[in-house]
Amino acid sequence: MEGHELLRMEGVGKSYFGNRVLSNVNFTLKKGQILGLVGENGAGKSTLMNILFGMPVIQETGGYEGKIFIDGNEVSFASPFEALEAGVGMVHQEFSLIPGFTAAENIVLNRESTKYNILVEAFGDRLKTLDRRKIRQRAEKAIETLNVDLHPDMSVSEMPVGHKQFTEIAREIDKERTRLLVLDEPTAVLTETEAAILLKSMKKLAGLGISIIFISHRLQEILDVCDTIIVLRDGEVVREFEPEKTDLMSIASAMVGRSIQGQSRRTQEDADRTSGDVVLTVEHLWVDMPGETVRDVNLEIHRGEIFGIGGLAGQGKLGIGNGIMGLYASGGTVTFDGRNVPLNDPMAPMSMGIAAVSEDRRGVGLLLEEPISWNIIFTTLQVQNRYLRPILGGLVRIRDAAAIRECAKHYIQALEIKCVSERQRVVELSGGNQQKICLAKAFALEPKLLFVAEPTRGIDVGAKKVVLDTLREYNRKNGTTIVMISSELEELRSICDRIAIVDEGRVAGILPATEPSTEFGLLMLGKVEKTRERVTA
Amino acid sequence: MKYTLREQISHFLVQYAVPIIFVLLSVFAIPLSRFSTQYLVQEMVARLARDSFLVLSLLIPIMAGMGLNFGMVLGAMAGEIGLIFITDWNVMGIQGMLLAMIISTPLAIFLGWMCGVILNKAKGREMVTSFILGFFMNGVYQLVVLYGFGNIIPIKNPALVLSRGFGIRNVTNLAGIRHCLDDLFSFNVMGITIPAATFLVIGAFCLFITWFSRTKLGQDMRAVGQDQEVSDSTGIPVERTRIISIVISTVLACYGQIIFLQNIGTMNTYNSHEQAGMFAIASLLVGGASVSRATIPNVFLGVILFHLMFVVSPMAGKYLIGEAQLGEFFRVFVSYGVIAIALVLYSWRRHKERERARRSLRGAA
Numbered sequence: 001m002e003g004h005e006l007l008r009m010e011g012v013g014k015s016y017f018g019n020r021v022l023s024n025v026n027f028t029l030k031k032g033q034i035l036g037l038v039g040e041n042g043a044g045k046s047t048l049m050n051i052l053f054g055m056p057v058i059q060e061t062g063g064y065e066g067k068i069f070i071d072g073n074e075v076s077f078a079s080p081f082e083a084l085e086a087g088v089g090m091v092h093q094e095f096s097l098i099p100g101f102t103a104a105e106n107i108v109l110n111r112e113s114t115k116y117n118i119l120v121e122a123f124g125d126r127l128k129t130l131d132r133r134k135i136r137q138r139a140e141k142a143i144e145t146l147n148v149d150l151h152p153d154m155s156v157s158e159m160p161v162g163h164k165q166f167t168e169i170a171r172e173i174d175k176e177r178t179r180l181l182v183l184d185e186p187t188a189v190l191t192e193t194e195a196a197i198l199l200k201s202m203k204k205l206a207g208l209g210i211s212i213i214f215i216s217h218r219l220q221e222i223l224d225v226c227d228t229i230i231v232l233r234d235g236e237v238v239r240e241f242e243p244e245k246t247d248l249m250s251i252a253s254a255m256v257g258r259s260i261q262g263q264s265r266r267t268q269e270d271a272d273r274t275s276g277d278v279v280l281t282v283e284h285l286w287v288d289m290p291g292e293t294v295r296d297v298n299l300e301i302h303r304g305e306i307f308g309i310g311g312l313a314g315q316g317k318l319g320i321g322n323g324i325m326g327l328y329a330s331g332g333t334v335t336f337d338g339r340n341v342p343l344n345d346p347m348a349p350m351s352m353g354i355a356a357v358s359e360d361r362r363g364v365g366l367l368l369e370e371p372i373s374w375n376i377i378f379t380t381l382q383v384q385n386r387y388l389r390p391i392l393g394g395l396v397r398i399r400d401a402a403a404i405r406e407c408a409k410h411y412i413q414a415l416e417i418k419c420v421s422e423r424q425r426v427v428e429l430s431g432g433n434q435q436k437i438c439l440a441k442a443f444a445l446e447p448k449l450l451f452v453a454e455p456t457r458g459i460d461v462g463a464k465k466v467v468l469d470t471l472r473e474y475n476r477k478n479g480t481t482i483v484m485i486s487s488e489l490e491e492l493r494s495i496c497d498r499i500a501i502v503d504e505g506r507v508a509g510i511l512p513a514t515e516p517s518t519e520f521g522l523l524m525l526g527k528v529e530k531t532r533e534r535v536t537a
Numbered sequence: 538m539k540y541t542l543r544e545q546i547s548h549f550l551v552q553y554a555v556p557i558i559f560v561l562l563s564v565f566a567i568p569l570s571r572f573s574t575q576y577l578v579q580e581m582v583a584r585l586a587r588d589s590f591l592v593l594s595l596l597i598p599i600m601a602g603m604g605l606n607f608g609m610v611l612g613a614m615a616g617e618i619g620l621i622f623i624t625d626w627n628v629m630g631i632q633g634m635l636l637a638m639i640i641s642t643p644l645a646i647f648l649g650w651m652c653g654v655i656l657n658k659a660k661g662r663e664m665v666t667s668f669i670l671g672f673f674m675n676g677v678y679q680l681v682v683l684y685g686f687g688n689i690i691p692i693k694n695p696a697l698v699l700s701r702g703f704g705i706r707n708v709t710n711l712a713g714i715r716h717c718l719d720d721l722f723s724f725n726v727m728g729i730t731i732p733a734a735t736f737l738v739i740g741a742f743c744l745f746i747t748w749f750s751r752t753k754l755g756q757d758m759r760a761v762g763q764d765q766e767v768s769d770s771t772g773i774p775v776e777r778t779r780i781i782s783i784v785i786s787t788v789l790a791c792y793g794q795i796i797f798l799q800n801i802g803t804m805n806t807y808n809s810h811e812q813a814g815m816f817a818i819a820s821l822l823v824g825g826a827s828v829s830r831a832t833i834p835n836v837f838l839g840v841i842l843f844h845l846m847f848v849v850s851p852m853a854g855k856y857l858i859g860e861a862q863l864g865e866f867f868r869v870f871v872s873y874g875v876i877a878i879a880l881v882l883y884s885w886r887r888h889k890e891r892e893r894a895r896r897s898l899r900g901a902a
Contacts, residue, residue, distance in 0.1 A: 081772060096767040098760050109760065110771040114753050126754040 004031045005072065006211045007052075007180055012066035013235075014047050014058065022047050022235040025066070027228075029180070034202060034212045036226035036243075038219065040255055040312070044235040045215055049182055052213075053090050054083045070180075087179035089172035091186060095164050097156045103163070104139035104152035107171045113138065142170040145208070146201045162194035169198075173205070181205065182213045187221055199225050217312060219248050219525055231255055249518065256489060256521035276303035279481050280449060285332035286505075287316070287323030294319035294330070295505030301449075301483060306475050308496030308513065309485040312524055316505040317485050318359055321451040325349055325356045327364075336449065350383045355447035357438045359454035359485070361431075365438045368427040372419055373408035375426050375437050380444045411440035415470055432463025439470060450474075453485040468495050489520055551886060555879060556825040559842040563849065570852035577848065579729045584844040585837065586719060586735040587800040591793035591817040592836045593742055594786050598663075599831045600750065601782035602762025605818050605876075608652040608667035608783065612790030613810035614678045615645035619791075620714075620798060621686065621705060621806075625694045629713040631721060634799055637714075641791050648674070649787030653780030660765070664828070664880075671814060679807060705806050715802035735796065742789075743833050758782055762829070793817075819843055819872040822879040829883070846871060 007029040014022040022044040029035050039045050050057060051064045054077025058064055067074050070086055077083040083090075097106045105112075113135050114128035139152040148166045156164060165186055172178050183202070187195040195218075202212055202225055216222050222229055222243075229241040231254040239254045280301040287294035294316040301307045311317045323330035326346040334341040342348040349356075358364040366375055377387045387404050388397040408422035415436040419429060426437060435455060442450055452471060456464040472495050475482050486492050492499050493513045500510040501523035508523040550557065567577070591609070598606040619641030623633045652670060659666040686692050687703030699706055719732035749755045760768045761778045769775050794813055798804050805812075821831055823846075824839020847868055854863035 080770070096764075096770050098763045098767055100763050101760065105756070110757070110768075110773050112753060112756060126757065127752050129748070129751050130753060130756055 005029075006031045006070065008069040008072075009052075010067045010069070012048065012051060012064060012068065014044075014051060014064045016061050020235060022051075022064075025232075025237050027230055027237065027240070029211050029213065029228075031179075031211055032206050032209045033227040034206050034214055034225050036222035036229040037213055037215045037232065038217070038222055038229065038251060038255060039232035043232040043255075045232055046184075047235075048232070049090065049184060049213070049215070052083070053077065053088060053182065054079050084175070085177070087177040088182065089175060089178040089180070090182040091165070091168045091172060091184060093184050093188070095168060097164055097167060099157040100155065102153050102155055103143075103150055103159070103167045103170070104136050106156055106167050107139045107142055107152075107174050108135050109171065111175070138174055139170065142174040145173050145205070146170055147204055148197055148201060161189040162191060165190060165194075165198070169201070173210075178210060180211045180213070182215075184215045185217065186214075187216055187218055195221065217525055219251050222251070223248065248522075252521040252525060253518045256517045256524075276305075279303040279337060280483075281333075281335040282320070282324070283333040283335075285320065285323060285330065285334065287319040287328050287330040289316075289319040289322055289328040292316050292319040292322075293505050294323055294502075297332075297502070297505070297507055299500060299507065299510075301481060303481055304475070304479045305497040306472070306482045306484060306495055308492035308499035309483065309502060310487070310489050310492050310499055310520065310524070311502035311508070313487055315502050317487075317502040318453055319505070320502070321356055321453050321483065321485050322358075325354070325451065347383065350379070350445065353446075353448035354451070355379070355442040355445040355449075356451035357435075357442050357453060357455060359457065361434055361438055361457075365441075366426050366434060369425060371423045371425055372412070372417070372429075372437060373404050373422040376408050376411055376440045376444055377404050379441055383445065407444060411437075411443065415440055416466065430459075430463070432459040432467070435459055435463070435467055436470070439467065439474075443474065447480060449481045449483065451483045451485065454487065455484065456486070456488065456491060464491070471495060489517060489524075493517065493520075551882075551889070553825050554882060555823055555875060556838060556842060559823050559846060563842065563845050566846070566849045566853040569857055570849040571856060572849065572852060575728060577845070580848050581841055581844065582729060582731055583800070584848075585840055586732045586739070587797050588817065588820065588840050588844070589739045589836060590742060590796045591790060591813055592820050592840055593739070593746065593833070594789035594793050595817060595821055596746055596831050596833070596836070597749070597758070597782050597789075598786045599826070599829065600755070600762055601758040601779055602765070602829065603656060603779060603782065604664040604828045605821070606667055606783065606786045606790075607664060607671050607814055607818065608649075608656070609786060609790035609817065610671040610810045610814040611648040611652055611674050612645045612787035613794035613813040614674060615641040615648055615787070616791040616794035617641075617798070617804060617806070617810060618644060618678075618682070620711060620795060620804060621682070621692075621697070621709060624709060624711060624713060625692050625697055627694070627713065630717045631714075633714045634717055634795060637795055638792055641795070642788060645788045645791035646784055649784035650780060652787060653783035656783060657776045657779055671811075675811065678810075682806060707806055709804040709806050711798055711802055711804055714799045716800065718796060718799050732800075735800075738796070746833065754778070754781065790817075815872055815876075816843070819875050822875050827879065827883050827886070843871075843875075 005028055009025055009027055012022065012025040013020070025048060027035070037045055037048075052068065056079065059078060068076065075086060077086070080090075098109065101109070113131040115131045117127070117129055119127045136152055143150050143152065143166070146166060146169060150163050150166050150170070154163065156167065159167070169181075169183070169186070172181055186198060190198060199221060202214065206212060214222065214226060226243055229243060229246070229251065230237055231239045231241070231251060233255060241251060278300045280299070282297055282299040285294055285297040291314055297316075297320055309317045309320060319328065322328050323343070324334055324341065326344050326349060330343045332343070334343065336349070336352055336354060339352065341352060341354070362368060367378060381387050381399070387400050387407065389400040390397050405422060411417070412419060412422060417433050417436045417440070419433065426434060429437070439455070455467050455471065459467070468491065471482060471484065474480060484492065484496060496513045498510055499513050499520065501508045501520055503524060511519055511523070594609055594612070595606055598604070616637070619637035622640050623637045628636050652667060655670060656663045656666055683704040686705050687698045692698050692705070697705055697709060718735050718738070721734040722737075723730055723732045723734065725731070750759070757768070757773045757778050760773060761775050765775050790813075794810065797813065798809065820839040820843040821835060822839065823843040824835035824837070826832070826835040826839065850867045851865055854860055854867060
């Protein structure tokens with residue numbers, strides 16, 4: 001049966017609301033082969049897998065283009081259950097395990113072996129009792145196939161992350177139909193040794209005739225186990241590699257190299273800039289932000305520069321800004337202008353002249369139901385007590401409506417915010433204009449240091465350029481130090497002076513923005529750091 | 538992960554804070570009350586027989602992650618309607634009790650199903666929803682019993698009906714079935730009467746719960762209780778499972794209320810069910826259960842500790858301050874207070890545990 005074609009995709013594409021995220025993807029996967037799928041965040045990997053797995057989100061947004069064949073028959077799954085029926089198993093990045101259950105219980109979840117009893121006649125199959133012995137046997141068998149060290153009676157809540165990952169994979173193996181296994185970043189949470197065990201298990205499974213699609217950011221692993229490697233970039237298959245005939249560098253450059261469109265360009269003047277003394281020092285910062293844990297970050301940011309923080313999603317780059325601003329539990333030392341910044345107190349950094357533009361524009365950044373003017377002055381009013389005027393001889397202070405209106409009008413004009421008037425509710429504005437209001441809100445504080453997180457997320461190309469130009473101009477005119485956090489490397493490279501890349505909650509390296517993008521790509525993929533301190537949960 | 542002894546002790550104290558407080562209070566109050574040991578033991582045995590079934594009916598929704606089923610009062614109401622009918626028809630003894638159960642079962646199933654459907658629309662806020670639902674159904678119950686009975690639903694026995702000709706009287710005399718289950722089969726040990734038949738029923742119920750948790754349905758309920766999304770993604774019918782758990786709980790609460798009232802012998806037509814819910818939930822929490830976790834030992838420990846306080850505190854208050862009213866006040870204070878404490882402790886504890894789980898993610902700094 002070796003060499004028999006299991007999965008073929010022909011011209012698969014997808015767009016969400018006119019926004020193309022995937023186009024014309026073609027590949028074939030043979031039985032017992034491992035296919036490596038690599039690409040940056042947003043390259044279309046998840047969308048491709050969602051299509052394959054029949055996730056409801058695909059149907060709800062108008063289906064997909066192209067054809068998928070399994071065993072030469074065209075398939076189109078309307079739900080994950082149909083995909084499971086056809087033998088497609090998927091292990092997601094987020095664990096889908098019941099915490100209070102044992103490994104064995106989770107492996108057989110909703111497919112438990114049961115025993116008959118008389119009450120079944122009256123009340124149906126769900127009153128069958130569980131056959132614990134058989135469940136255990138099945139779990140042991142699956143674990144044995146995986147060839148990992150996992151105790152079937154161990155409770156999931158007490159497991160290290162690696163064991164949870166193994167439990168999930170064991171569940172897919174226990175399903176007898178499984179012929180195609182999709183592993184989405186399975187090694188991201190594993191220690192080196194665990195990852196090595198998993199890679200070995202994968203090869204063993206492939207030897208048993210199960211085909212695997214392996215998604216990973218760790219290129220070395222991909223090179224080690226895969227039979228074919230596909231690189232996705234901006235929704236297209238840019239290259240197909242065979243591992244014997246390639247190396248890390250060429251894969252990395254295929255992943256990150258891209259043409260720049262509609263973004264602001266660097267000028268000679270930018271390159272000649274020199275930065276001042278150190279204004280912000282961060283030492284051993286940890287931040288407990290869910291999904292963006294920062295483990296140990298050390299940084300020095302110079303006065304007047306635009307400092308970029310990049311890295312893949314979930315590696316902790318967002319946590320740095322949010323941690324310093326006191327939004328999540330954090331620890332370590334942060335010094336601003338020679339003074340210590342108290343952590344876990346959102347008021348402290350703001351009163352010291354640090355402002356932030358949140359990545360969560362609609363959640364944290366704006367009061368959606370309130371007018372533009374209020375949004376712009378709200379933080380300033382709270383933090384600096386401006387836009388207030390005393391009445392009753394200073395007993396009470398009320399909002400100074402005239403000053404607020406003036407301020408709002410000023411920023412509407414300066415940032416070219418498209419709106420009816422300063423009294424319009426923010427919820428009615430487009431994403432780009434909402435982002436400008438977030439910027440105006442931060443500018444109104446007249447900060448000495450400004451954190452800007454994902455300023456161009458979810459806004460169109462034209463607005464992106466305006467937002468970036470605004471930031472650059474504000475920096476040039478007022479000498480404000482800006483720390484910009486973004487997932488889009490090219491965007492960072494276009495306006496920053498230096499860029500730090502965060503990987504697994506630590507700074508993997510800091511490079512001048514003029515370095516070629518491959519260098520940054522390698523940092524993101526964790527290739528430069530030699531020793532990695534491991535974390536066990 | 539290893540914890541120090543200190544951490545373990547504080548973990549234990551947090552886990553069992555409520556029962557520990559009650560044990561300490563009892564140690565303090567029992568000598569003050571001047572009750573004899575024999576009297577207290579007899580009281581506790583009687584109250585165990587009377588209340589355990591009601592409290593046990595709360596376990597299954599907790600297993601399914603729906604918290605404390607304040608909606609159990611719906612079941613209690615169904616049981617009371619059954620009792621009104623058999624009293625009117627003058628069916629006595631154990632037959633009467635069984636008939637009351639048979640009459641009220643379909644009603645309890647319907648109410649439970651309704652409650653379950655509503656709670657599915659209020660996921661994450663089951664407790665407050667079922668609590669208010671209890672108040673709402675209390676209104677419907679009053680409407681039916683106060684105006685429907687004797688008007689639309691014929692009631693022959695004039696002793697049951699208010700003098701105006703319709704509506705059930707405030708107090709319904711259940712002399713016909715009084716102690717019929719308790720006395721079916723009982724014996725004396727050292728002067729203490731043990732209602733063995735009732736305990737047999739309770740024992741059978743405990744076995745049922747243990748068996749039930751080993752069925753596929755029980756396993757599904759535990760899964761749904763811990764993570765609805767994961768359960769849903771593996772194909773477990775989440776909503777249906779939740780409805781079933783509430784239906785079972787409501788029907789059992791209905792039986793529990795019938796057992797409770799056969800022991801009391803009179804029924805406070807418009808209040809009995811309200812107290813049933815409040816006291817059962819308070820007992821369970823006193824026994825060390827939480828909103829997400831409750832076991833059979835929690836039930837018995839809780840019933841004993843809660844009712845010990847109940848019996849002892851008025852007398853202790855009387856001898857201590859010369860005011861029996863104080864004990865009465867204490868009862869009410871305790872039953873509401875313990876529910877409030879348990880709810881606060883629960884979210885506080887969950888917060889602590891999350892923090893503890895996340896601590897490992899932090900750096901060495």
